[in-house]
Amino acid sequence: MKRVAVLGATGYSGIELLRLLSLHKDVAVAAVSADKNAGLPVDSVIPSLKGFYKLTCQKIDQLFDTDFDVVFLALPHEQSVSVCRKFLKKNTVVIDISGAFRLKDAGLFKKWYGFETIAELSASAVYGLPEIKREQIKKARLIANPGCYPTGAIIPLAPFLRKGIIKNTGIIVDAKSGVTGAGRSPSQDLHFPEVSDGFKAYKPASHRHIPEIEQALSEISQGTSITFVPHLVPTNRGIFTTIYAVSEKKKITLQELEEVLMEAYKDEPFVRIIRSPELPNVNTVKGSNFIDIAVRLDERNSTIILFSAIDNLVKGASGQAIQNMNLSLGFDETLGLTLPPVFP
Amino acid sequence: MKRVAVLGATGYSGIELLRLLSLHKDVAVAAVSADKNAGLPVDSVIPSLKGFYKLTCQKIDQLFDTDFDVVFLALPHEQSVSVCRKFLKKNTVVIDISGAFRLKDAGLFKKWYGFETIAELSASAVYGLPEIKREQIKKARLIANPGCYPTGAIIPLAPFLRKGIIKNTGIIVDAKSGVTGAGRSPSQDLHFPEVSDGFKAYKPASHRHIPEIEQALSEISQGTSITFVPHLVPTNRGIFTTIYAVSEKKKITLQELEEVLMEAYKDEPFVRIIRSPELPNVNTVKGSNFIDIAVRLDERNSTIILFSAIDNLVKGASGQAIQNMNLSLGFDETLGLTLPPVFP
Amino acid sequence: MKRVAVLGATGYSGIELLRLLSLHKDVAVAAVSADKNAGLPVDSVIPSLKGFYKLTCQKIDQLFDTDFDVVFLALPHEQSVSVCRKFLKKNTVVIDISGAFRLKDAGLFKKWYGFETIAELSASAVYGLPEIKREQIKKARLIANPGCYPTGAIIPLAPFLRKGIIKNTGIIVDAKSGVTGAGRSPSQDLHFPEVSDGFKAYKPASHRHIPEIEQALSEISQGTSITFVPHLVPTNRGIFTTIYAVSEKKKITLQELEEVLMEAYKDEPFVRIIRSPELPNVNTVKGSNFIDIAVRLDERNSTIILFSAIDNLVKGASGQAIQNMNLSLGFDETLGLTLPPVFP
């Protein structure tokens, strides 16, 4: 059994890691941190997990001297920066779920996040999107787990950029996320009655995930640029992403477009291509590590439209982190992640 | 007191007409039709309205020989076609909330709706968007009340097309609607557990409101073409529309863009411009006839982003129909429509 | 025009007062307080009301020297206690929406609220439930507006206790409230994802509304005692109350029970009796000042079951406060409150 630690266990990503890891046969959670709840049994702090863990929450600094095979950082960005080095030991892989080490360009990071990361760590970190970086992930010591929106945007776009089927500018990414994506800290904006029966855009063309998406896609097609607007859906889980791109091909058909997706992802265990006339829906991936993708062609405007649905806490965060852990530890990539979606 | 009839009183648009008309001091609802509930008191069929009306539901054909000042058709498209002429009398104005007479091109109608309308009526009908067609509405005998999505898309786009600030092609309209927009007939797709916790796109680049939006915008800028994808939000009311357009101006600023909106709509009683850094939210227009609009500039991509929020049953249907009635009867345009939004 | 002030304008009760008062033809809102937003235009702080008020938020103490006809206190309990006397002037009626002055027994207040009220004010205050206290309300200078749960429980129970049809002990009140009842301050418990998809009881047999309900019912039937459990429904508005009482009559019929309700409330403008086989639903009173009530008989167990539905922010708070204001100012009791429910 490999020993792992979950830091930030009582946030939504941490809870989700614990939910999923309880089903993993080759890994044991050896320690959990939750600064505010230090000293309390983790299963009293997370009532859904009552009976699943006998661990006591610790403060992060109590874990600096313990050895783990894998350490998951489900912490605020700033805190990931401040503790990451403490866990980057010889035999430990660190999987950071925050955005702290995702951007290769430290200046860009400063601009979008408003504080400094550790440039050297960002430089060495591997971006943990297995569908794009599988081989590098296997060898990484620090894995920067992708953001939820980037996961939903990059996977559908990559094959079309790779084949030059769409322009790499003028791409519109209109994303709609459930509220768990905003984390567990209460705020006026996320108070139940402010969200329920509402629907809004936020941070239009100014969200931190923009440089992350562009960085990943530019590795495929140099100079890729997107306009990105996220929206808040009055529901808990799920990101639905609608992407509009300009076709470079005059005469492509819907069937050819679907074949691009099917060919690109035919061996991917967690990518499901939804063929016309069906379309993805967040309620058919909920609780699972799948990303469901579809494509359509608006022939009237030579526009290619892509759709994806993920559970932001699974494929968009903790499930993908476990997928990365599996790759890193040499396990079957799907271990502990074979749960079907919970519908309805 | 003017006498009006509400046909299709027990659908969501019909119920909303009755809710709003009960507050109108110069109009009396003289008759309601509801074929399936004919013979029953309307306030037993619509429990929210218990005590507000003493009318009995009738079959539509029982109303052919009665005279009304205004007849609202809150009927399925096909039924509007089949009964409209019966009510188009010398002194009666017909306001059709269906899509039956919105498209000037009868061939286009056939293509998108799959059946024939009455070309002659469509030709004479006035498109009932007061912000665009106020003067014609005043004189119309048949008013084609706009669709909910077109209302949310045309009002924000019109000023920018009129001034040549955006290209009239490559416009992306990504709209998100509550479930009441789909009407009151039960179906598997709209069964509560299928919608709740879900989020999906439907009819991408193939929704009937596409030609309606393009027709209205092409009157402003010949040849306007849009890519339109509607989505279903697990909530009752509200349409949030996010629109992406290519800027024709190299050096325009956000402030200039906001001034375009403010100038265009400064005298409009139901258009509210939401200035940066605020953005619209469907929960601040709910139950009211307002359309809240904002604009942003994605300078990195020369993309202008527009946002609008409406209550699909009010400004997107019945409230706008009453606004049209007020114009038609020479009343103050806001009569019966001055309710503030219900928040939260 | 009478001049009123709304203190605590940016909480849910305050917002609802402003929504409803904007529709009242004989009253003008002359001042609003909102300590945290002092200096800002009220309609920028409450986006739903944009354009409805030209007032600027003030600090409460800025209003001590101004004269108003009516002052609404939509404040925390403690703050009502601390400022009430400042507004109780010769020609001013104070309507307190908090619980500060509802309990006649100051010791009981201390026990349930954990702090002291002003016994003398509580003693002189009139409990503002018009269906029970109309005549006293007309003459009151301080009106203690009822709690939301008490409104939903007292109105259905009163007629049956008055006629001795049910026992006054062993009464079970099982209430289910939307989240706005918990106020607008963000907290972990009311963070959107914690509430959505959840359902729970809270403060079982220990909620502050217990002594309030028992006090009001004991004026009708000395010694009335209830077991009260409130629950949180993942929705914004509405309280549904299910009440179980032991029948004192061996042979009463459902029809006789319904007649008790109809007779008791036949002249009440805001009480609607829902006859079998129909039942109330919070979605048919939403946005309105109605309380819908029904009764059933469980003959197998000699149990009488009562049901009520209210909008907690209207009949359960701000609407009832305006009803009290109307009584106090000698207006028609329904002025400004004739809006139909918003369905769906």
Add this chain to the structure above:
Amino acid sequence: MKRVAVLGATGYSGIELLRLLSLHKDVAVAAVSADKNAGLPVDSVIPSLKGFYKLTCQKIDQLFDTDFDVVFLALPHEQSVSVCRKFLKKNTVVIDISGAFRLKDAGLFKKWYGFETIAELSASAVYGLPEIKREQIKKARLIANPGCYPTGAIIPLAPFLRKGIIKNTGIIVDAKSGVTGAGRSPSQDLHFPEVSDGFKAYKPASHRHIPEIEQALSEISQGTSITFVPHLVPTNRGIFTTIYAVSEKKKITLQELEEVLMEAYKDEPFVRIIRSPELPNVNTVKGSNFIDIAVRLDERNSTIILFSAIDNLVKGASGQAIQNMNLSLGFDETLGLTLPPVFP
């Protein structure tokens, strides 16, 4: 590997059986029926399960001649009656999720269900509530899987009736269910906008689960009688049950009451006792086979209050059916059911 069949695979209970069975290592789903979708791949009909099954939906009568170890009937009551005998073969255990064979008294069945069951089968069926009937379940050939409401009511009540701590009359069961409990067939009542933002009681003191609950409890305390009112919560999954019973003990304490529960269920794998001051919540059992229970004492009224939370589709239906299957096949009772709840 044992071979099982799931009849009625595309209803919510059927889908949930397939979700859970995909995780069961000793059982293979050998056939599924879905009359309306016969001939289609089951994973195209249930998009959430895409990739999990390679089976084709069949008509029920195509399965009459196949041998299975276990047959799950996730069918309407009437259809269970009509096909049950076809599957009750020598080596087959039938687990019926409908209500067809739950009531021992065929006359009572007729009265509450309005049609005839097969008295002989009802007589031989074992009521599949493992916490009460574990040993009989192991030997049963026909297992009548409990209703969702009965599961939530019987488990908390049984220990207190067994010990004579509460009266067996005057018990109030006030239950609140998510919408999936009403099945997957669309209807006006369950159309999204009719449910969302609503809350209502239905079938008060007249629901079919009353005789089922009374039958089970009367085996513990002869003559137990309940008043039962179910309510509809605008959410998908979960039943929260609040139970009020009269204490027979003058001086019992909360601690003693909690000990009754802990003692009764200390070896039960799926019963979790939630100790004061915590209370259950449906959102901490969602997706899992747990029932979370708590107790409170209303000393002022000698009333004992019980609370339970289940996922109606798991412990209230398909999870419990698999628990019964495990018992029947001699497996560890928890096989395939060790998933933690999905929170939030």
